[in-house]
Amino acid sequence: MATTVDMAKVGEALKDRRESLGLSQADLGLRLERSQAWVSKLERGQIDPRELSALLLRTLLSTLRWTPEEFVRATGLEFPGIEAEGDEPDVRSLHLEVHRSKERVVLGLPELSTYKPRDLLTFWDRGILVTVSRVDEPVPGEWVGVESAKGQMNLYRLTGYTRQGRPLLEDLDEAIAPLEQGARLVGRALLRIIV
Structure with missing residues (x-):
């Protein structure tokens, strides 16, 4: 028998998570390609997350930095294919090319298992192997890849943004400067391995 879920509590959990990350409804809407009004309805429990497309739900979880299991625990919603707590996660190996190199790396980590290889970019920076997500929008305080x-x-x-909206970046030597002209933010760093 299916359990009844209080959609207002689901919306409240979504709102709490969004606010804990310092995102406005407009920020979340922008990342989901939805309006601020749509996010407001979601947070008031007027939209059931179970009715979202798989891509939109994945983007929502990624933006809120929730694993599917954390989302289930926070909202009380059940989704097919999400393991019960204590189950071993299904981990597949990803074969990734290293940017501007003939090297390939094989990564088999649960936190990368929901990504497709085309969503990731791997590169070396001063002895650190970095894998960034091209689909996750970074928030201040996170490590990012910049081309x-x-x-x-x-x-x-x-670290934040200038008044003109340019990203402020802190390098490995702790110097802070705006994103250089012609450079671009590639995405949020998911993995940093110091070799």
């Missing part, structure tokens, strides 16, 4: 105008990849910490 220079010449195609060089580097690891930075996103």
Whole structure:
């Protein structure tokens, strides 16, 4: 027998998580390609997350930095294919090319198992192997991958934004500067391995 879920409590859990990450409803809507009004309805329990497309649900979980299991625990919703607590996660190996290199790495980590290889970019920066998600929008405080105008990849910490909306980046030497002209933020760092 299916259990009844209080959608208002589900919405409250979503709102609490969004606010704990410092995101506004407009920020979340932008990342989900939905309006602020749509996010407001979701947080008031007027939209059932179980009725979202798989891609939209994955983007929601990724943006809120929730694993499916954490989402289930926080909201009380059940989704097919999500393991019960204590089950071993299904981990597949990802074969990834290292940017501007002939190297390939094989990664088999649960936190990467929901990504497709095309969603990830792996590169070396001063002895650190970095894998970034091209689909997850970084938030201040997180490590990010940045591609220079010449195609060089580097690891930075996103510290915030200038008044003009340019990302402020802290390098590995702790120097902070705005994103250089012609450079682009590639995505949020999921993995950093110091070799």
